Amino acid sequence: MSFKIITIDGPTGVGKSTIARQLATKLDCLYVDTGAMFRCLAWSWTTQGCPESDESLEKLGDQTRIVFENEKVICDYTDVTQEIRTERISAKASKISGFPLIREVMKKQQRALVEEVRRSESYRGAVLEGRDIGTVVFPAAEFKFYVDASPEIRAKRRLLQLQKSGEDVDYEEVLSALRKRDFQDQNRKVAPLKPANDAIIVDTGRLTADGVLENLLNYVLKKESTSLELN
Numbered sequence: 001m002s003f004k005i006i007t008i009d010g011p012t013g014v015g016k017s018t019i020a021r022q023l024a025t026k027l028d029c030l031y032v033d034t035g036a037m038f039r040c041l042a043w044s045w046t047t048q049g050c051p052e053s054d055e056s057l058e059k060l061g062d063q064t065r066i067v068f069e070n071e072k073v074i075c076d077y078t079d080v081t082q083e084i085r086t087e088r089i090s091a092k093a094s095k096i097s098g099f100p101l102i103r104e105v106m107k108k109q110q111r112a113l114v115e116e117v118r119r120s121e122s123y124r125g126a127v128l129e130g131r132d133i134g135t136v137v138f139p140a141a142e143f144k145f146y147v148d149a150s151p152e153i154r155a156k157r158r159l160l161q162l163q164k165s166g167e168d169v170d171y172e173e174v175l176s177a178l179r180k181r182d183f184q185d186q187n188r189k190v191a192p193l194k195p196a197n198d199a200i201i202v203d204t205g206r207l208t209a210d211g212v213l214e215n216l217l218n219y220v221l222k223k224e225s226t227s228l229e230l231n
């Protein structure tokens with residue numbers, strides 16, 4: 001069976017990570033959280049205090065070492081799994097993701113990661129989640145999904161996550177930060193958040209997490225078996 005690339009794009013707080021991770025496990029695919037890559041750059045940017053310019057951010061992107069190790073995110077040899085999820089880093093990640101050179105660096109790294117796995121034959125494919133994966137990074141991917149839910153539903157989910165990790169925030173604060181990030185993601189000049197023309201749209205507000213996973217999984221398996229029959 002050929003190596004498959006599955007893209008899952010959508011706005012912040014929609015539950016992409018859970019869906020993508022589970023789908024990858026079920027299909028024996030590599031899971032790539034591209035948002036975590038932008039968050040790592042935001043973390044490095046903050047800790048190193050780099051100036052805010054295209055050139056210095058490009059250099060930062062080239063020099064920052066990001067490694068996914070089981071469920072951990074390691075940035076420049078530091079475990080940043082928890083820290084990159086704070087509201088402070090979320091806001092910075094959204095900001096730097098608007099820099100065109102940063103997007104180029106990330107696109108190259110994401111493609112290289114998938115190519116390495118394809119060559120090594122260590123997985124049957126890759127599931128990548130983000131904002132521009134189906135539109136820009138892998139526009140020829142065979143399976144493309146766009147997951148969405150209302151800002152209110154997403155803010156409620158995000159609030160629970162933040163409270164669990166001990167952040168002191170309230171609903172209105174989270175909703176307003178989320179709307180701001182939606183606006184930045186959807187209106188940046190390069191690679192704005194939008195569904196690819198050929199993406200399957202999934203409303204996660206109407207389904208349970210298990211329901212969403214089942215829908216995506218069925219779609220992939222059905223399309224694969226149809227193309228096997230045709231060949």
Ligand code: DC
Pocket residue numbers: 012013034035036038039090093094095097129130131132133181185
């Ligand atoms: O998915 P996330 O919330 O962890 O992403 C963090 C930020 O990175 C978010 O503001 C949008 C940006 N991002 C992006 O621009 N392109 C991607 N492919 C993934 C994330």
